[in-house]
Amino acid sequence: GENVEQHPSTLSVQEGDSAVIKCTYSDSASNYFPWYKQELGKRPQLIIDIRSNVGEKKDQRIAVTLNKTAKHFSLHITETQPEDSAVYFCAVPITGANSKLTFGKGITLSVRP
Amino acid sequence: EAGVTQSPTHLIKTRGQQATLRCSPISGHTSVYWYQQALGLGLQFLLWYDEGEERNRGNFPPRFSGRQFPNYSSELNVNALELEDSALYLCASSYTGGTYTGELFFGEGSRLTVL
Numbered sequence: 001g002e003n004v005e006q007h008p009s010t011l012s013v014q015e016g017d018s019a020v021i022k023c024t025y026s027d028s029a030s031n032y033f034p035w036y037k038q039e040l041g042k043r044p045q046l047i048i049d050i051r052s053n054v055g056e057k058k059d060q061r062i063a064v065t066l067n068k069t070a071k072h073f074s075l076h077i078t079e080t081q082p083e084d085s086a087v088y089f090c091a092v093p094i095t096g097a098n099s100k101l102t103f104g105k106g107i108t109l110s111v112r113p
Numbered sequence: 114e115a116g117v118t119q120s121p122t123h124l125i126k127t128r129g130q131q132a133t134l135r136c137s138p139i140s141g142h143t144s145v146y147w148y149q150q151a152l153g154l155g156l157q158f159l160l161w162y163d164e165g166e167e168r169n170r171g172n173f174p175p176r177f178s179g180r181q182f183p184n185y186s187s188e189l190n191v192n193a194l195e196l197e198d199s200a201l202y203l204c205a206s207s208y209t210g211g212t213y214t215g216e217l218f219f220g221e222g223s224r225l226t227v228l
Contacts, residue, residue, distance in 0.1 A: 034216070043203070043219040044156070089156060100146070100169045101217060105155035 004092050006104035013080050014112050021107050023090030024072040033066060033073045036089045038106070044089060048075070080111045115139070117220035119204050125226045126194050134189040134223045138206030144168075145187040146207070146217060147179060151200040159202075162187055194227045201225075 003026040013019045023033075034049035050057045050064045050073065057064050061080075066073040077084055087106040118137045126132050138145050147159040158171035162181035176192040185206075191198055201224050205217040 036217075043221050044217075045219070046216045049216070100158050100161050100171075102158060103148075103156035105153070 004090060004102050004104040006088075006090055006107050008107060009105070010108045010110070012110040012112060015080060015082060017080055019075075019077045019080055019084070019109055019111075021075045021088055021090075021109070022072055023074065023092075023104055025092040026071065027092065028068075028071060030092045032093050033064065034091050034101075035064060035075045036091065036103070037086045038089065039086045047088075077109075080109075082111050082113055085109060085111045117204055117206050117218050119202075119220035119223050121223055122221070123224045123226070125228065127228050128194055128196060130194050132191045132194060132198075132225055134191075134202050134204075134225070135186065136189070136204030136206075136220060137186045138204075139218055142206035142208055142218070143185055144207045145181055145185065146205045147187070147189050148203045148205065149173075149200045150203055150222070151197075156203065160189070191225070196227050199225060199227045 005024045007022045011019055031052040035047050036044040037047045038044040048059050048062050048064050050066050052068055055066055061078050063076040087108050089103045089106045091101045091103045093101050117139055120135045124132055136145055144163040146161050148156045149159055150156050159173055159177055160179050161169040165181050179189040181187045201222040203219050203222045205219045207215050207217050
């Protein structure tokens, strides 16, 4: 099955600094790469996604970059704020007739004021 | 527009009992997914239903089962509960089944505690 790994497992940054979270996957046929954010006690929500036909996508302070050759994609958060503190999950769909979304184990980002 | 709703919010059971969790997807969504979120294990895929049919199943024992009703709502049943079944069970819905290419909308989850 699809193997999705996230690095690091926890990350602590100072407010205003940048944070980068990396996700590696095993299925080279995957073509859709989302990132979900789960604040404490709340539901996971999609924050940004990228499709395999582009290498980078930005939305204000967040961006996602994709390296299909190396089979990894990364979430970049600039000018971090305390409200960015949350668990971030990457996910990859398994291609095929019965595909599903496989999530990584999540990374806990803490932004220190 | 109402989001994905799940019930109950909390459920406490003892070992060996059965638990039933319910999910109503966003109106117009035909696919419902169930995930288990246990501490430190991320989101583990359980089941995917689309148009009333089970489309895919994760690596969980057969005592985890479910169904999808004609109105696209869904039910997750866990039989013969074990202590390690204690977790947050998240339901999500999406517009389409088949090859996944769209956003999953999650509910707030049902927290199951097995004593």
